[in-house]
Amino acid sequence: MKRATIKDVAEAAGVSRAAVSKVLRNAYGLSDDMRTRVEAAMTALNYRPQTAARGLRGRTYTLGVVLPDMRNPFFPDIIDGVISTLRSSSYEPLIGFRPTAEATEKHAIDTMLDHKIDGFLMVAPRLEESYLTTVATSVPTVMIGRHDRDCGYDTVNNDDRAGARLAVEHLISLGHRDIAYFGLEPGSAAPNNSTTLRLVGYREAMTAHGLADSISVFEGTHFRGEHYDEEVARRILTRERRPTAVFCWTDLVAFTLMAEALRLGLRIPEDLSVIGYDNSRLAALPQLSLTSVDQSGHRLGSEAMKLLIERIEGRREERHFVLPPRLDVKGSTGPAPAPG
Missing domain, CATH: 3.40.50.2300 (Response regulator)
Known part of the structure; x- marks a missing residue:
């Protein structure tokens, strides 16, 4: 089956190819009606932008999400927040993690850089701040679980x-x-x-x-x-x-x-x-x-994605978002036992 092109989408939606491109970039100034028509045409035609072609135009619309490991039951909450926010955009997450306990996240980061991702979300990376700053100078970056300041990247954390x-x-x-x-x-x-x-x-x-x-x-x-x-x-x-x-x-x-x-x-x-x-x-x-x-892992992931897209769209100043914690009292705590 022939793969649908941007021209096919434009013809099906009754708009110009430039309008389709704006929808793909999630650009401002589009009417809801035009966006709906283009998205409906893309769904009907099973249209997927080609990553390589998008990279040649300057963006791949992929975002790297780097996790320390896959076992922590908290990380799916963060990923849920990431996905819920990206659902209204043209970006797709590419998830990587530290391969062994002794390794660092550098391998995953380098692999994603080779794929020309548009931005990074890193969760508690065990890496030097100087290295992370270097990465952030070339690719927009947001951190969760790091409280760094004056580092060239944004942070989203709990207090x-x-x-x-x-x-x-x-x-x-x-x-x-x-x-x-x-x-x-x-x-x-x-x-x-x-x-x-x-x-x-x-x-x-x-x-x-x-x-x-x-x-x-x-x-x-x-x-x-x-x-x-x-x-x-x-x-x-x-x-x-x-x-x-x-x-x-x-x-x-x-x-x-x-x-x-x-x-x-x-x-x-x-x-x-x-x-x-x-x-x-x-x-x-x-x-x-x-x-x-x-x-609030879901909100951490969501706020991080919002900041990352702002960075990709051109914001340069650092932003550091801190969420207030809340204690959820359940059955594992009770009065101190009597001495003896």
Whole structure:
């Protein structure tokens, strides 16, 4: 079957080829009627712009989305936000991720650059700011999970320090004093990564409530295999003075901790309260019912796409969008157990 061309679409819609091109670019100044006719013609003809040809004209209408991995249950929420925003545009996402725990995202980024993408959305990349700035000088770029400033790219984030304080203050209100933080070792995270700021918020809240001497930090990693976090969880739960509550830097880490608590015969929340961060969809499952800080992954992805398209359309000044966190209290937190 002959592939439909832009000329075929224009004839079917009763408009000029220039009008079809404007619809493809999502340009301003088009009437709703013209846009509807062109889109209907493209659907009827199964028209897909050729990537190579679009690249020769200056755009490919593809956007690179780079993720640290594919296992985190929070990332689909971000992707949902990306797709919902792009649905009204001519852009398509191309998704890549870090191939191994020891690798970085550079391979995925370089591959996408070879495909002449029009822009990048990167989620918590474990890369030097100088490298990311270099990438952003050639391709419009937006970050989620990095709180960099004066870097040449936009950022969209949750207020991670405030979210951590919400979590700790909720536990303190339930009578907990021995509250541990299960985070990520510095070598696994960028200096301005979300986990770094969540640790700051944890320390701030503990200190503000006179609990500085009870600060207890445990660090997971991306480098020592998928079972290392299980070993860290076991250390937390079998120490001589076990904490009565643990604030975990992600829901995924919280699930690991809860599974280890179950293996050790600990009851949640009677023996141990657990709070995660992300409020991923899995957190709402009745068998988990994880209290978690909601950072609205869908909106993070949506706002990031809006900023990225603005960048592609010519905006040069940096913008940094911060969403307020919200604590979703469920069944994994309860009053501190009685001493002894």
